[in-house]
Amino acid sequence: MNESHPPLPLIEPDLDAHYSLEVVAEITGIATQTILHYREEGLLPSGPTAARKEEIFFDDATLCTLRRIDHLARQYEMSTPALKLLCDLLEEVESLRAALRSRH
Amino acid sequence: MSVDFKDYYAVLGVPREASAADIKKAFRKLAREHHPDVAKEKVGAEARFKEINEAHEVLSDPEKRQKYDSLGARWQEADAGMPPPGWGGNAGAAQGRNYEWSGNDQGTEFHFGGTGFSDFFEQYFSGGTSYGHPGGGGQGFDPQEAAGNRPRRGSDVEGDILVTLEEAMHGTTRPISLQMRNARTGAVETHSFQVRIPPGATDGRRIRVPGQGEPGRNGGAAGDLYLRVRHAAHPDFATEAANVYHDLAIAPWEAVLGAEVLVKTLDGSIKMRSPPGTENGKQLRVRGRGLPKGKTGERGDFFVVVEVELPTELTPEEQELWEKLRLVSRFHPRGSAPT
Numbered sequence: 001m002n003e004s005h006p007p008l009p010l011i012e013p014d015l016d017a018h019y020s021l022e023v024v025a026e027i028t029g030i031a032t033q034t035i036l037h038y039r040e041e042g043l044l045p046s047g048p049t050a051a052r053k054e055e056i057f058f059d060d061a062t063l064c065t066l067r068r069i070d071h072l073a074r075q076y077e078m079s080t081p082a083l084k085l086l087c088d089l090l091e092e093v094e095s096l097r098a099a100l101r102s103r104h
Numbered sequence: 105m106s107v108d109f110k111d112y113y114a115v116l117g118v119p120r121e122a123s124a125a126d127i128k129k130a131f132r133k134l135a136r137e138h139h140p141d142v143a144k145e146k147v148g149a150e151a152r153f154k155e156i157n158e159a160h161e162v163l164s165d166p167e168k169r170q171k172y173d174s175l176g177a178r179w180q181e182a183d184a185g186m187p188p189p190g191w192g193g194n195a196g197a198a199q200g201r202n203y204e205w206s207g208n209d210q211g212t213e214f215h216f217g218g219t220g221f222s223d224f225f226e227q228y229f230s231g232g233t234s235y236g237h238p239g240g241g242g243q244g245f246d247p248q249e250a251a252g253n254r255p256r257r258g259s260d261v262e263g264d265i266l267v268t269l270e271e272a273m274h275g276t277t278r279p280i281s282l283q284m285r286n287a288r289t290g291a292v293e294t295h296s297f298q299v300r301i302p303p304g305a306t307d308g309r310r311i312r313v314p315g316q317g318e319p320g321r322n323g324g325a326a327g328d329l330y331l332r333v334r335h336a337a338h339p340d341f342a343t344e345a346a347n348v349y350h351d352l353a354i355a356p357w358e359a360v361l362g363a364e365v366l367v368k369t370l371d372g373s374i375k376m377r378s379p380p381g382t383e384n385g386k387q388l389r390v391r392g393r394g395l396p397k398g399k400t401g402e403r404g405d406f407f408v409v410v411e412v413e414l415p416t417e418l419t420p421e422e423q424e425l426w427e428k429l430r431l432v433s434r435f436h437p438r439g440s441a442p443t
Contacts, residue, residue: 007298008279008296008297008298009297009298010277010297010298010299010300011297011298011299011300011313011314011316012299012300012302013299013300013302013311013312013313013314014302015302015304015305015309015311015398015399016398016399027314027328029257029324029325060310060311060312061309061310063312063328064260064310064312064330067260067328071259071260094308098307098308098344100165101165101307
């Protein structure tokens, strides 16, 4: 890298970040009602039971899942049960692959 | 820009028909030699270590190895700048274009740098980019897209990043470059930035880098970049979530009588006791000596997995002692006295 260049912008992701429903809606561009629907249908980890929606928080992994679901729903017009099936399968494949890798 | 073929068999110094065990053995030997912490020749050690890791990543995974073998066989036939016909997850995107680009057919294509993998690996074996937000969508119809000038948020982009266990332990900063090309306009844009990988980046974890995905359209927000952590294989340690595993070879008499052994961990050596009667495969747990779990300072556990190794060459004296043991021992694992 050339010394004379200004330093590259540094991005410091927070692995432990949690976001409220409103913030998640803003980050992902998905309506809060839709997010709550996916959550109620079991597509997102529900976390500790929250009495009010103001008390629901989401982490980065859930954000990624949410964007994936939204993409599949829009791109392929998948129904919620189909989305759930696909998400479960993807998760299972990923965990099996991880188990395979860690055994090397 | 073209991608050079990587001869992973040559990198590990094994023949093409090498067994999984041979590959593991060759990897361990080389990784031990070239591990940045121990290499005598510091310059280039890290690059070499990553290269060895990449070769291991592909050849130790039966699926990837098969893919690689079929690719190698056809590499000669392939035109410069074109992948072998019908190749891989990006076949659709690759047709008629320079194949170093991966991504979707609808808009932006992207190419990673600084992930710790070679361009060759990025092109053919990086699992993250082909699935999901941008890549999986290929030929789909997006109703929002059809609506014309509505603002549209950019797709999220996902890529693998190779992280050594030392980096996962202490955290690190990595320069990343993401080149994106708009398939419609042909314009190439490069985003370069550094990402702080915090301690506790466990294998498979996705690190979200906000706003560094595909740019939005018509005033829409940019997508996010997800870096999926891939732990570099280590000659001495394996990981599962925040737990670290270490194989410890012990002699049969150590297994039977117990032993005090010095065990290397990611942060210093520890003295530990393997109790008398330790069976092969037994896991001895050391609490809190694994990888960090996050900002809390909490850490995973360290597991010592006992491997009882047998002597293969015996001196006459050893031979005599084992024979004597056979005579006097009351241990009959099959239930009755041997005949």
